Amino acid sequence: MKETFSKFQNLIQKDELLNIISRDIQLIDSNVSHMLVCVNNLKSKEKSKKDLENLMILEDAFAKLFDQLGLDLSKISVLYDKTKEQINDLKDNLEQIRNDISEFNFTSKHYKDDVDKLECHVINLQDRMRILKQIIFSY
Numbered sequence: 001m002k003e004t005f006s007k008f009q010n011l012i013q014k015d016e017l018l019n020i021i022s023r024d025i026q027l028i029d030s031n032v033s034h035m036l037v038c039v040n041n042l043k044s045k046e047k048s049k050k051d052l053e054n055l056m057i058l059e060d061a062f063a064k065l066f067d068q069l070g071l072d073l074s075k076i077s078v079l080y081d082k083t084k085e086q087i088n089d090l091k092d093n094l095e096q097i098r099n100d101i102s103e104f105n106f107t108s109k110h111y112k113d114d115v116d117k118l119e120c121h122v123i124n125l126q127d128r129m130r131i132l133k134q135i136i137f138s139y
Contacts, residue, residue: 014076017072017075017076018076018136018139020072021069021072021073021136024065024068024069024072025069025129025132025133025136027065028062028065028066028069028129029129031058031061031062031065032062032122032125032126032129034054034058035055035058035059035062035097035122035125036119036122036123036126038051038052038054038055038058039051039055039115039118039119039122040119042055042115042118043112043115043119049106052101052104052106055101055118056101059094059097059098059101062094062125063094066090066091066094070087073087073136076139078139079135079136079139082135082139083132083135083136086128086131086132086135087132089128090125090128090129090132093121093124093125093128094125096121096124097118097121097122097125100114100117100118100121101118104118
C-alpha cells in the first residue's frame with residue numbers, strides 16, 4: 001500500500017513538473033514571437049532604435065526563461081538527458097543573437113544584411129524550440 005502511494009505521489013509530482021515545463025515553453029514561445037515582431041519592425045522603413053532595445057530586452061528575458069526551463073527539465077533526469085543536445089544548440093543560437101545585436105549598426109551599408117542575419121538566427125531559435133517541444137511533449 002505504501003509503495004503504491006509513493007508511485008502515485010511520484011506521478012503527481014512528474015505531472016506537476018510537466019505542467020510547469022509547459023508553462024515555461026508557452027512563455028518562451030511568446031517571447032520568440034515578440035522577437036520576430038521586433039526584427040520585422042527593423043526591416044520596415046521606420047527603423048527604430050526602440051525595436052532594437054526591445055529585442056535586447058526580449059533576448060535577456062529569453063535567456064532567463066530558458067535557464068528556468070533548464071532547471072525545471074533537470075528535475076526529470078530522463079527528459080533532461082533527451083533534451084540536453086537541443087538545450088546546448090539553443091544556447092549557442094542565443095549567443096549568435098546576442099552577437100548580432102551587439103554588432104548592430106543602423107548607419108551601416110550592410111544594415112539589410114545585418115537584419116536578415118538576425119532574422120535567420122531568431123527563426124532558427126524558433127525552429128529549435130519547436131524540436132525541443134516535440135521531444136518534451138512526446139515524453
